[in-house]
């Protein structure tokens with residue numbers, strides 16, 4: 001199945017992902033997590049992480065040429081880059097002079113506990129250098145701004161990068177939360193992808209029903225987003241378009257083994273699908289397939305796993 005135009009150039013469009021605060025994800029499994037106790041693991045793994053990086057990995061596995069940009073630092077940053085390059089991911093990271101790329105911890109037991117670290121300090125000169133790289137994106141290209149930002153960077157950092165992107169008429173996509181996301185809307189992002197919890201947090205609401213999802217997604221369109229993709233885990237996703245169109249798609253049923261990177265996989269699949277077909281329905285279908293395939297896998301889905309899900313959608 002030709003998931004994606006095998007012509008790597010994707011019709012001449014370039015995609016850059018920007019992960020200002022990437023991570024190594026350290027996932028440990030314990031039978032029953034007990035506080036104030038020594039908990040012994042029954043399983044552990046270290047994977048590359050960070051929202052934009054996960055998008056780059058899935059895009060690459062779909063055969064979509066892209067470059068992963070962002071800040072890496074220290075031994076963790078070097079290892080992150082080594083792991084990505086050994087998996088054939090094209091990276092052009094800025095190596096910071098001090099600090100360490102964060103190591104996020106996920107503890108799997110009867111529940112799932114996630115501890116996301118803050119990340120290294122980033123100097124102004126490094127921001128300028130990254131901004132120059134992003135300036136290469138031209139009309140028809142896409143820049144995906146994804147994830148949290150290191151603590152010392154102002155919440156306006158995304159706006160600063162967006163101004164550079166917009167100068168060259170490239171499109172941009174945002175997957176982050178709170179004020180960081182809201183501040184980008186006036187610049188007309190092609191797509192924003194909050195999950196259900198993030199959408200609710202934006203409006204101080206506990207959003208549950210489909211009509212609430214649709215209502216608040218439309219609020220984001222009214223605030224400037226061209227398209228809003230709300231990822232709803234095993235419930236699937238809702239896409240609200242600037243022309244008023246709404247597309248809802250259920251996620252296929254299956255045994256969920258992993259939640260890390262499902263939203264990032266959905267975003268990557270949607271973008272890959274849209275660039276190939278220029279059609280929101282097929283884009284959403286590929287996005288749903290990627291998100292579900294990652295959920296059904298122990299880590300980010302391989303192309304074969306995505307194909308298996310897609311063929312049954």
Ligand code: TA6
Nearest residue numbers: 023049050051104116147148261
């Ligand atoms: O979406 C998955 C993931 O990228 C994990 O790899 C983990 O590193 C986390 O999200 C980072 O999210 P944050 O919002 O802190 O950038």
